[in-house]
Amino acid sequence: MKTTIRRAASSAIPRALRERRLLQGQQGFERRFLPWAFLAPLLAVIVGVVGYPVARTIWLSFFDGEYLQSGPFVGLQNYRDIFADPYYTGALVRTTLFAAAVVVTTILLSLAIALVLDAAPRAARVLSVIVLLPWAMPRVASGIVWKWMFDDQYGVVNWLLVNWFGLDSFNGYSWFSTGTPAMVAITVAVVWHSVPFVAVSLFAGLRGTHGEVVEAARVDGASAWQILRRIRLPMIRPLLVVMTTISTIWAYQSFDHFLVMTTPPGGPDHSTEVLSLLTWLEAFAQLDQGSAAAMAVVLFLMLAAVSVLYVRLNREDVR
Amino acid sequence: MRARNLWRGRVAVAIGLAGALALAACGGASDSGANSSGEIKGTIDFWMGDPIGDAQQPIMQKLADDYAAAHPGTKVNLRFLGKDAHQTYLTSIAGGSVPCVALIGNTWTPEFAALNALEVYANDPKTLQGTYVPGMIESTIFKGKSYAVPYDTGVRALIYRKDMLEAIGKTAAPATWQELREDALAIQAKNQGVNGFGIIGGAHWYYLPLIWNWGGEIAKQSGDKWVSEAGSTQSVQAFQFYSDLLTKDRLSPAGASAWTAADVDKSMGLGQTAMMVGGSWDLRTILKQSPDLEGKLGTAVLPKGPGGNNDTFAGGSNLAVFRECNNKAVANDFVKFMMTKENLVPVTSNLGLLPATNDALAQEKATGSFSAPLFKAYAEQADHTRSIPPVASWGKVEGANSIVNAMQSIMSGKKTADVAMKELADQVNQAIG
């Protein structure tokens, strides 16, 4: 009975209204219960393995903690301790510089690659598969390969720098015995791994900008560069912001490459120690879960602040 | 329509998988080795740390198989931990997922005992005397009780290229560190592309003993506390000397500040390094890689420092049973099995270690592998050893890599030896005080 009435009505009633009626569902039960049933597994995961741990970490950061056991309440002492620790503040600065280097290089390289792909439409399909491939190499494996390529004696990087670019000072140059070159080598490896996803996303975004506006500008005699700067880049600006945010978060969380590529982890002499590595070592090598929790909370707050900042920027630009 | 059916099939598979996972969760995946009846039956886990050369895994595997064959219904699962072994143990102790038996570094034994992770082996350590090499018993003791069985000792000595030394007109290995430096420079001048001395910046075992050689101490006991001596003049000079070998004399490539023994083994094997400090296990690794070096290599006791001694670490391992092991009957029986002369000697002789029981050691020295000319130096060096401070929290010093970091900061020129060693002393005091 019901269905025939509905069918009769469906042609007369405007779509929006129909949709709304349908969304409200045939029964109150479905409307009230079904969406939550659909969301329940997600919420269970979010509460169980995300929400609880986060709350617990914040809680633990106010307690002393030795050997992964909770000690007495110490208030903000753990926070004071870590900020008084030169290794922690050093890691904070280092991670920030590293993240800035990674993000800037990643975005610029990705944009360049996206533009090349955009300029070679016939090859773009195959090319984007090739470009995306490094993303699929496990980080541990890519760390190992890059470490081998940066080897001082038998590495292909030094050989290339000496024989192709004539930089003789790189003969036997040791990338991993001091901090700065080690960070450079790791940055290269991390960028190689993070460019693909960003580049292909930007390429997809750029492709969507071909259209009447661009065509009209071309007819009006605008150069390709002008079109890119004035029309196409502004069109993908929101995407650029999202990609910058994502790569910032990734860069701040880098862990695998550092663990694999440095001896001892974070060495030599703490000179490649980044936040995630330091936090993990604090928790599972020093077994001091109080300080480690405090470090984790600070990193989380920083990432949240960065994200909010990007979102704000994006909004203002649009306005 | 076809596509939809296909999809439906896949969803069914997916749900099946998820269900299987859930079922497995209910079943529990924990070990089924639980056994409290005291019967020799069931499974135990046996872990060991950083592999000592290529020979270790097959030998240990054979012993585990032999044990299971001799005791039907038992099984020994082996796990070889990498360089992060110390951290892995700590994490598993904290997580309550320890192995039954483990071959642990002797410097870790008091630490793990302090964490209440190990089963007491002997309430009165004096009862162990006579059976075990005296120096080795000490490392098993925490608060008056013994928590592990001494298993082996490894000492390091000087490994060198006889042919290269002869080519500069020397017939004997250098007797002092200064002489070693001069010889290495001479060899390096004569052989292009050869490193005079293999520097190992990434592992503190290779330069911490220099503090003793320079006449200093790593730590001194005052009352019931230990105070670090890393800031003493002798300590600073010793570390400065080792660092200078790399930065001033360039006896190894700059990257050697992060090298570990494996790097130098490789380099010696490739004929690119003339001398190194290494265990007999290193010697075996080199010879296995390049058998043609056999006639060209020589060994000698370590050179002396200005302090007049050539003491080095009594490194080694202890066999420990963990308190939370759920099959102690098999665990204890397996330890007994491992400690018999018949089972101990094949391991130590193949790995190039000295056994920690007196009877096995006597056999090794008389007729065993340490009677061979190339290995005699190790037996000799074994009489010139010392231990690190027997404090539970020494593990923290190693865990934080404080000593390696100090050396590397001197090598990179980031800190002067004075500053770096004062900082090291502070860190050690904080950890062990």
Place this chain on the structure above:
Amino acid sequence: MTSLLRRGALFLLVAVIVVSSLFPFFWMLVTSVKPDSELFTRTPRFIVTSPTVERYTHLLDGNIPTQFRNSLIVAVATTVLTGLIALLAGYALARYRLRTRHILTVVILVTQLLPQTILVIPLFTLFRNAGLLNTFQGLTLSHLALTVGLCTFMLRSFVVEIPFELEEAALVDGASRLRAVWSIVFPLAWPGLAASSVYAFITSWNELMFSATYMQRPAIETLPVALQQYFSSYYTDWGGVMAASVIFTIPVVIFFLIVQKRLMQGMASGAMKG
């Protein structure tokens, strides 16, 4: 002439991109089959004269097959569960005007920017108390925390794309909402599922920090941990380490190549919306 120049420059750029993307793959493979005598040379050799597969046979005799299987179990379980959870949630977010939708969106977003280090300690104690340490279930659960957020977003945007009329037609025909979702929406969300599956699979297959902390028994060790430990002890055996890396890399690359078409579609439609 300028057009020829332009094409030349473009070709050169494409060549640079292709080489720098693929060289590490090539180098890994070449290193893994070179005998040591060709490996440790000051001038790198790009062509192998006498390749050896000895390292592979040696590795396959060891623990690698078990570790491979373990990784596969965890990655497949994570992928399947993520797909189910995210599709259901994505559907709910796309089709129902829930009053809490904005809060939900923010919450899901926040899960995506959480550092792993904030989860690693409490999950350790949680799993310890629940007996989930050293189990595939525990590790899979921890991996879900890393995947469900982004995948829900991906799938939500796909469901939004699916014309409502299709579903409506089914509903009008008297099918229940569940039937409609089952038979209309799921099949059409394929490209989205493919994209989110690759993401989930790769995330889980690569994950190191949780795996290294929660899996402490040889029988259940996963590849990233095994490889990291193997590397830390045998790093001077570059050939062996590279062979292990190749074995570790192959499944992801294959899986990636199988679904890459859908993945590109997914990323493109994701990019449109920014």
